[in-house]
Amino acid sequence: MNKVIKNLMIYMLIVLVIIALIQYASPTNTDVRELRYDELLASVEQGRVQEIVFQADGNTNYITGTLTRDNRQFSSMGPWPDEQLLQMVKEQRLPFRQIEPERPSWLLGVLTSFLPVLLLVFLFFFLMQQSQGGGSRVMQFGKSKARLQTDDKPKVTFDDVAGADEEKEELNEIVEFLKNPKKFSKIGAKIPKGVLLYGPPGTGKTLLAKAVAGEAGTPFFTISGSDFVEMFVGVGASRVRDLFDQAKKNSPCIVFIDEIDAVGRQRGAGVGGGHDEREQTLNQLLVEMDGFTPNESIIIIAATNRPDILDPALLRPGRFDRQIVVAAPDVAGREAILKVHTRGKPLEEDVDLEILARRTPGFTGADLANLVNEAALLAARFNKNKISQKELEDSIERVIAGPEKKSKVISEKEKRLVSYHEAGHALVGYLLPNTDTVHKVSIIPRGRAGGYTLLLPKEDRYYMTRSMLIDQITMLLGGRVAEDIALKEISTGAQNDLERATEMARKMIMEYGMSEKLGPLTLGRKQEAVFLGRDIARDRNYSEEIAFAIDQEVRNIIDSCYETAKKLLEKYNDALHAIAETLMEKETIEAEEFAALMEEQGLEANKGA
Structure with a gap:
């Protein structure tokens, strides 16, 4: 309340200063015609004067009035009383009055002259005091802000x-x-x-x-x-x-x-x-x-x-x-963090923090706090008194991919395209031995993605083998391959998949030394951000011949993974259609449903240790 009063006082002072400056600087009325005394007599004689006003201040006699032609004010100086002028006024029957001027006090004159200056000085020091937190700290910029x-x-x-x-x-x-x-x-x-x-x-x-x-x-x-x-x-x-x-x-x-x-x-x-x-x-x-x-x-x-x-x-x-x-927490650490952030919040009995911890690899403490808060907001949105496992799992997807866009209307053709694309990802990921377990497949748009396939790791990984990277690239290409096989057409939906697959393959060659042709070499230096005291541009410390060989090796990896995905989807084409048709019908397939669907097709996941 005190802060509001201070702000109001500041605004009032500013308004007063502006008004005083306007009044102080406003010019006097210059639309007054000055007449010589003989011109005044002639104007009265000719009937061009409406009114005569006489003012005397002891030293100078002022005669003012109004002209009849344009209602313009005039003023003149002359002797008073003047018999000639009085006679003309009587003959013309002009309104006539005499004003005795009041003498202003000297205090009012001083205030009128110096009030704007005093207000400006007071306002300057008041604002400086407010901005620095006290009159004694006006120039103390060197004080610590701790x-x-x-x-x-x-x-x-x-x-x-x-x-x-x-x-x-x-x-x-x-x-x-x-x-x-x-x-x-x-x-x-x-x-x-x-x-x-x-x-x-x-x-x-x-x-x-x-x-x-x-x-x-x-x-x-x-x-x-x-x-x-x-x-x-x-x-x-x-x-x-x-x-x-x-x-x-x-x-x-x-x-x-x-x-x-x-x-x-x-x-x-x-x-x-x-x-x-x-x-x-x-x-x-x-x-x-x-x-x-x-x-x-x-x-x-x-x-x-x-x-x-x-x-x-x-x-x-x-x-x-x-x-x-202070690194990102592991599975046990994430579970402990979730326990801290869910402390004091009403939870349903089906909430399993261990599954949530496994589903959030790479999440930091701030991400997990945001996850729990998003779940609480979702529960409140649906007028629930407790937070269930569904809200917590939905909040993971909200944090990763963004909110669901259920109201987004897509045609049947696009829905079929997205279904086969995600079915390709899910089936290839299920069949390959070095990928994570399929946890959820959905064609409901989230964020900028038309659909998504979530894989759930059994444990945190700090190192990746070559076979793991190859299988990940193959899974990323599975969506593009499925479109080609089932629909005989490819779309722009695989743009992000191709970008990630190409980047992963290039890192295998240039950073991880996983190329049989080029050997265990690190090629090029990492690009650093500008203005950080490090390299501004990427240092290409290899020849054009090596650059050509890098491109060839990246091409070989991508082509090999593409062929692997194509063989798998052609061999298990019935399973691909079954997943896609289920997605078109239900839009989302959870882990248990997906496992049952694969069992119906006679398939079994062959995951390595």
């Missing part, structure tokens, strides 16, 4: 962090040192000065830092890397100094710098290079972390998802002694 964590907010503890047991164990030493430093000093151990948390976005780096603060119970300063640098030169370095000054006054404490890559990028690199403002800020940060003045009992925790672009001086021992990888 926020001190207070005890009145709900604390995050290690119990709220799941799927990161090793990371919590590493950070628990920081908490123990802050609580009991003598335990480490007795044995001669020194606690790390800095801890760098790095990993993909959404894996819980910031959450871990909050948990450390909640567990330690010490002052906790939080700041973003972008809060250091401003448009003013030297502000970043000044804010770093002020941040550490505040930390020293509250030691032992923790300072958390989120997205440190905004200020800690490698010096002298990127387009332009040079010793810019960001580098000055980084230099000051390096000095404060490990310089001549020791910072005892101040622990720096930083988070980033781009550790490769950080300056080497920032990563050396003595600054960030400990670097902790």
Whole structure:
């Protein structure tokens, strides 16, 4: 409420200033004709005057009135009283009146002259005070923007962090040192000065830092890397100094710098290079972390998802002694995270978090939190009191592919095309030994996809064999092959499949060294993003002859996989038609239905270990 009142006062002041300026700067009425006294007498004699008004201020006599022709005002100076003019006025019977002018006070004149200036000065200082948070901070741009964590907010503890047991164990030493430093000093151990948390976005780096603060119970300063640098030169370095000054006054404490890559990028690199403002800020940060003045009992925790672009001086021992990888959770970790996010939410008895964990490989903690929230929104949309397994599984597909487009009207021809395309993916994936289990096949559009086939891995994989990659490429081409075999026509629906298959085949040759002809070589260097202090363009470190050989090897892999998919679908053509017809009828086939359908066709999955 106070903020609203302040804003209203500001708007009122602005309106008053504008009105005062308009009145102050408005010109006087210039549409007044000046007449000499003889011209005035002639006009009265000729009957061209409607009214005569006399004003006397003690020094000068003013005669004003209105002309009859165009109602234009006039003014004149002359003697008063004048017998000649009075006689003419009587003869013409003109309206006549005399005004005694009032003398304005000197205070009103002063206010009229200086009020706009005073209002402008007051408004300037008032706005500066509001923008800087106080009159004493008008020019204090160099103050740190770090926020001190207070005890009145709900604390995050290690119990709220799941799927990161090793990371919590590493950070628990920081908490123990802050609580009991003598335990480490007795044995001669020194606690790390800095801890760098790095990993993909959404894996819980910031959450871990909050948990450390909640567990330690010490002052906790939080700041973003972008809060250091401003448009003013030297502000970043000044804010770093002020941040550490505040930390020293509250030691032992923790300072958390989120997205440190905004200020800690490698010096002298990127387009332009040079010793810019960001580098000055980084230099000051390096000095404060490990310089001549020791910072005892101040622990720096930083988070980033781009550790490769950080300056080497920032990563050396003595600054960030400990670097902790916060990776995407495994199956057990995802199940534990789902338990945390479903805590306190009403769930149906059919909810199986283990299946959900298996169905979400590669999901981060943020993805899983979004998954549970989407499921809750779906349950509320259908006026349910509890969240069921169906909403949770539907939310997985919403996160991966987007919402269903059931209202999208497609022709029977396109529906048949999509059915055979997805049936080709599903059948080839079912028959190949090194692919995952078919979990769901649907021709209901989601996002930009006309249909989709979901495969459920039994376990997380961190490495892929050549046979696995070949079978994946074959499965990707199964949709295109099915269109060709069943409909004698191909469509643009396989565009994304072809793109993924070609990229996978090229990586097999150029990055994984899986080419029999070219051998175990890595060809070319990875392209890095611009302005990150690394390569701007891809470095092609091979000849034209090798480039031709790469294209030939990619072509051989794609052709071989295409032929494999074609042989399988031609051999089991009846199963292909059965899947497609079921899709056209039901639009979606779940895992149990698909397994029963394959059993009816006399097929059995031959999955390798």
